[in-house]
Amino acid sequence: MTKKLLFLFPFLFAFIIVSINHTFDYYNVRSVTGGMVTQTVIIDPGHGGRDPGAVHENIHEKEIVLDISLRVRDNLEKRGITANMTRDIDTDLVSEEMKGSTRQQSSLLERLDISSSSEGEVLVSVHTNSSEDERFFGTQTYFKEGDSQGKLLAECIQAELKKVRMSSREAIPGSFYLLDHSDKPAVIVEVGFVSNEEDRRLLAQEKFRILLSEAIANGIEQYITAR
Incomplete structure (x- = not known):
């Protein structure tokens, strides 16, 4: 035996x-x-403080995008994905002494510096859109031309956003200072046109902002899985 x-x-x-x-x-x-891999994402709510962003009637871009961005952060962290914020209060990250275009430029530089010094692997900047043509509506996600990872991230997010607010818009390349000077894959997410009456009505609703934040988080998680 x-x-x-x-x-x-x-x-x-x-x-x-x-x-x-x-x-x-x-x-x-x-x-x-399952989205539980250790990953860090930088979430950047655009504008803030003295810079309200696009404004139409009772809608201020800085308030809408901060609300959505905070919800994206919370949603991601429930999935085990760390989300660092460039701002989590009403500030443009710039000292009160600066004014005009210098202030806007400094705000962008500060956001890029936060992103660069962070352990985050991608940068997602959240904004609203605006146009002189009030017929334009829907979400839009931009990436830097030639940035394959940024393109993939933008496509993942835009596909999810279109489930919330249907439109023919696809992820497209765009020339923006934040995208052009980011040292990591970056996208700009426009969650709707404040110049459009229906988009404006929807953005004012908490339920719609929750759906948008979930869609952005879904897109980020899909990117992490797909890359």
Whole structure:
């Protein structure tokens, strides 16, 4: 009996090792596909403080995008994805002494500096859109031309946003200071046109902003899984 056990022991040991490795691989795959992989994202609510962004009637861009961005952060963190904010209060990140275009430029530089010094792997800047043509509506996501990872991220987010507010808009390249000077894949997410009556009505509703934040978080998680 003892000889039989000694003979079987190497096979039993090998079976245990294989089982442990299989179990580890299973949970490792689940951690990635389930969105639980350790990942850090930078969320940038545009404008803030003295800079209200686009304004139409009772809608101020800085307030809308901060509300949505905070919800995106909370949504991501529930999925195990760390989200660092460039701002989480009503500020444009610039000292009170600065004015005009210098102030706007300094605000952008400060956001880029926060993003660069952070451990975050991608930058998602949230804005609203505006146009002289009030017929324009819907969400729009921009990426830097030639940035393949930024393009993938933008496409993932835009696809999810279109489920919330249907339109023919796709993720497209755009020339923006934030995108052009980011040291990591970056996108600008326009959550709607404040110049459009229906978009304006929807953005004023908490339920709609929750849906937008969930869509952005879904897109980010899909990007993490797909890349």
